[in-house]
Amino acid sequence: MTDTAQTHSDAPEQAKRVLLAAPRGYCAGVDRAVVAVEKALDLYGPPVYVRKQIVHNKHVVTTLEKRGAVFVDETEEVPEGSTVVFSAHGVAPVVHDEAKSLSLKTIDATCPLVTKVHREAVRFAKDDFDILLIGHEGHEEVIGTSGEAPEHITLVDGPDDVANVEVRDPEKVVWLSQTTLSVDETMETVRRLREKFPALQDPPSDDICYATQNRQLAVKQMAEDCDLMLVVGSRNSSNSVRLVEVAVEHGSRDGHLVDYADEIDESWLDGVRTVGVTSGASVPEILVREVLEYLAARGYGDPEPVVAAEESLLFALPTELRRDLKAAGMSDKMKHDAGSLADAGQLH
Numbered sequence: 001m002t003d004t005a006q007t008h009s010d011a012p013e014q015a016k017r018v019l020l021a022a023p024r025g026y027c028a029g030v031d032r033a034v035v036a037v038e039k040a041l042d043l044y045g046p047p048v049y050v051r052k053q054i055v056h057n058k059h060v061v062t063t064l065e066k067r068g069a070v071f072v073d074e075t076e077e078v079p080e081g082s083t084v085v086f087s088a089h090g091v092a093p094v095v096h097d098e099a100k101s102l103s104l105k106t107i108d109a110t111c112p113l114v115t116k117v118h119r120e121a122v123r124f125a126k127d128d129f130d131i132l133l134i135g136h137e138g139h140e141e142v143i144g145t146s147g148e149a150p151e152h153i154t155l156v157d158g159p160d161d162v163a164n165v166e167v168r169d170p171e172k173v174v175w176l177s178q179t180t181l182s183v184d185e186t187m188e189t190v191r192r193l194r195e196k197f198p199a200l201q202d203p204p205s206d207d208i209c210y211a212t213q214n215r216q217l218a219v220k221q222m223a224e225d226c227d228l229m230l231v232v233g234s235r236n237s238s239n240s241v242r243l244v245e246v247a248v249e250h251g252s253r254d255g256h257l258v259d260y261a262d263e264i265d266e267s268w269l270d271g272v273r274t275v276g277v278t279s280g281a282s283v284p285e286i287l288v289r290e291v292l293e294y295l296a297a298r299g300y301g302d303p304e305p306v307v308a309a310e311e312s313l314l315f316a317l318p319t320e321l322r323r324d325l326k327a328a329g330m331s332d333k334m335k336h337d338a339g340s341l342a343d344a345g346q347l348h
């Protein structure tokens with residue numbers, strides 16, 4: 001025990017700590033998609049239609065709705081000739097065809113890292129491979145990627161699904177994946193697939209994106225020290241849900257997903273000395289700040305950063321939007337305008 005600890009015998013043992021993961025929150029693909037809708041609203045004026053939730057976050061969607069974005073589930077709900085933005089999760093080619101038949105002006109905010117997986121699917125399908133797509137059934141990204149080559153793609157929804165997988169030629173099989181999965185669980189699925197199909201080929205590069213990997217890495221580094229992990233994110237956000245699972249698997253005694261600080265149940269904090277805080281890739285920082293304020297009001301100390309990686313990736317806005325912004329003499333840069341959601345300045 002140190003001198004300080006002996007002098008203030010009960011202070012260090014009783015101190016309530018907050019470990020704050022870095023990186024957390026917005027990734028480059030979400031940032032780009034949100035700014036694309038904001039800029040489209042500035043340029044064309046409301047309403048701007050958005051097919052599906054632009055990113056899987058309740059706060060982002062309701063804030064954009066207030067500014068005039070109209071979210072629809074299907075392309076056919078968009079009035080003929082209107083502007084529609086495709087979400088960061090990507091769409092199948094058939095959706096582009098539907099938009100064309102309705103004479104819609106489209107802005108494709110598909111994350112470039114999702115587009116990369118689409119291209120891989122097209123390439124392997126062209127070479128007549130059976131493609132085993134590891135992902136969650138019904139997730140928009142999986143529907144979009146599968147739509148690139150439906151006759152060649154089989155969905156594998158986790159390690160337990162491997163037993164059901166059949167292929168035409170076990171010598172010509174490749175696996176690809178959704179971008180927001182648990183790295184560890186995906187590797188387990190691949191291990192089982194390779195047991196079954198020893199000639200299984202790996203994707204040309206990681207499909208689980210840098211943002212998903214980095215956020216999981218930070219959580220793994222702090223989980224063991226945490227009595228509770230609070231992940232800010234929405235229930236339909238795959239990468240956010242994975243962060244809770246990863247935290248508990250790596251030693252956090254408890255873990256919960258919340259959209260807002262006011263969803264935290266006081267009882268979760270009973271006997272909790274160390275709280276870990278992080279957020280999914282679609283979450284504005286203001287929502288994390290509200291959680292930190294909530295914890296500070298209950299006697300938890302200043303957040304201690306746990307830094308797993310530095311991130312500086314920034315994607316350019318979709319080409320079609322950049323072209324129109326330029327023509328209108330407006331900035332086509334990924335700079336956050338004052339008051340932008342991406343500026344993290346808005347309270348709900």
Ligand code: SF4
Pocket residue numbers: 027028029030088111112113114179180209210211212239281
């Ligand atoms: S989580 Fe990854 S794939 Fe998804 S939008 Fe962000 S960077 Fe792109």
